[in-house]
Amino acid sequence: MEQVLYHPEHGYYSSGKCVIGRKGDYFTNVSVGPLFGRLMLAQFAEIWEELGRINDFVIVEQGAHDGQFARDVLQCAQECRPEFFEAARYRIIEPFPVWRECQSRRLEAFRHKVEWRNSLEPFVGVHFSNELLDAMPVRLISAGVEKLVDFQSDKFLFLERPVSISAFNQAALDCVDNVAANLRRGYMITIDYGNSAAEFHGIVQVRAGHRHLDSPFEQIGYADITMQVDWTSIARRAEANGLRIAGFTDQHHFLTGIVSELGKGGSPEPCTRDRSRALLPDSQKSKRALQTLLHPEMLGRAFQVLSLARNVDCAAQPLSGFKFAREPRAALRL
Numbered sequence: 001m002e003q004v005l006y007h008p009e010h011g012y013y014s015s016g017k018c019v020i021g022r023k024g025d026y027f028t029n030v031s032v033g034p035l036f037g038r039l040m041l042a043q044f045a046e047i048w049e050e051l052g053r054i055n056d057f058v059i060v061e062q063g064a065h066d067g068q069f070a071r072d073v074l075q076c077a078q079e080c081r082p083e084f085f086e087a088a089r090y091r092i093i094e095p096f097p098v099w100r101e102c103q104s105r106r107l108e109a110f111r112h113k114v115e116w117r118n119s120l121e122p123f124v125g126v127h128f129s130n131e132l133l134d135a136m137p138v139r140l141i142s143a144g145v146e147k148l149v150d151f152q153s154d155k156f157l158f159l160e161r162p163v164s165i166s167a168f169n170q171a172a173l174d175c176v177d178n179v180a181a182n183l184r185r186g187y188m189i190t191i192d193y194g195n196s197a198a199e200f201h202g203i204v205q206v207r208a209g210h211r212h213l214d215s216p217f218e219q220i221g222y223a224d225i226t227m228q229v230d231w232t233s234i235a236r237r238a239e240a241n242g243l244r245i246a247g248f249t250d251q252h253h254f255l256t257g258i259v260s261e262l263g264k265g266g267s268p269e270p271c272t273r274d275r276s277r278a279l280l281p282d283s284q285k286s287k288r289a290l291q292t293l294l295h296p297e298m299l300g301r302a303f304q305v306l307s308l309a310r311n312v313d314c315a316a317q318p319l320s321g322f323k324f325a326r327e328p329r330a331a332l333r334l
């Protein structure tokens with residue numbers, strides 16, 4: 001999985017072959033349209049208020065792909081939350097030059113707001129990722145047996161061997177360690193498809209051209225390979241690193257919570273006559289996008305949202321996204 005996705009020359013992601021959206025291999029929240037970024041902007045701005053409207057608030061995005069989410073957030077911030085826009089910086093963690101170039105073209109209008117790094121640095125603000133953890137390489141371990149890839153007679157195939165280690169998702173756990181080591185004050189919000197430990201199946205998905213392929217050995221380097229996220233192990237690792245679990249729910253409840261708070265307090269009206277200040281534009285396109293993001297049979301239930309926090313009082317009042325959520329540790333079976 002690591003070679004197929006991240007080999008410097010041939011990797012599906014690292015070489016720039018990945019295309020997301022209608023003309024690509026699969027859809028994400030971001031490819032549904034700018035609405036997702038606008039709703040996340042409302043949540044980021046609320047966090048900024050909670051941290052006392054600080055001047056050096058950093059939005060850190062990891063897995064920014066072509067920069068579309070960053071542009072949606074920054075455009076909406078500039079139009080709807082100018083004070084937040086002034087105070088915030090946008091930091092993209094991008095290890096791959098091909099995506100850095102693409103992002104910098106797409107974010108040309110915001111070049112004074114955006115900075116790029118190869119790896120995380122200490123920050124105060126919010127770390128955001130959408131479908132980052134599911135793209136982290138995994139080991140296929142089940143009931144003490146690991147599947148390994150071999151190459152015989154011009155073909156890839158699986159071999160099995162007994163194994164005593166059980167951390168199949170080390171890269172995702174390392175990612176949590178890394179955020180925990182750099183988050184000084186604020187939140188991590190990560191969205192992905194997965195399950196809590198009790199319902200976790202550890203199935204690898206292979207997708208190309210909006211089709212599910214039967215084997216990871218098909219269309220190598222041209223197909224996406226992901227594994228659902230084991231949320232319980234991620235949350236447990238975060239707690240071991242001193243982070244608090246600030247919320248866990250499905251995307252339906254998360255976005256509904258955010259929408260329900262639009263127009264209250266400091267946030268602008270969801271639909272105002274002045275369209276440039278409308279966080280939730282009153283158009284057919286935007287209504288369709290909202291339905292796609294929220295509907296339980298579309299993206300609403302397939303995706304979950306985990307938020308982790310440091311040095312904030314997340315118990316006193318949950319973020320809007322978690323106002324309709326169950327108690328997170330129980331939901332995560334911790």
Ligand SMILES: C[S@@+](CC[C@H](N)C(=O)[O-])C[C@H]1O[C@@H](n2cnc3c(N)ncnc32)[C@H](O)[C@@H]1O
Pocket residue numbers: 013014020028029030031062063064065093094095096129130131132135
């Ligand atoms: C499934 S795509 C999601 C892209 C985008 N967030 C979206 O929702 O449309 C996963 C992305 O994570 C990136 N990625 C993987 N490992 C990364 C890492 N260690 N740091 C930053 N990005 C990484 C990949 O290059 C890819 O762009």
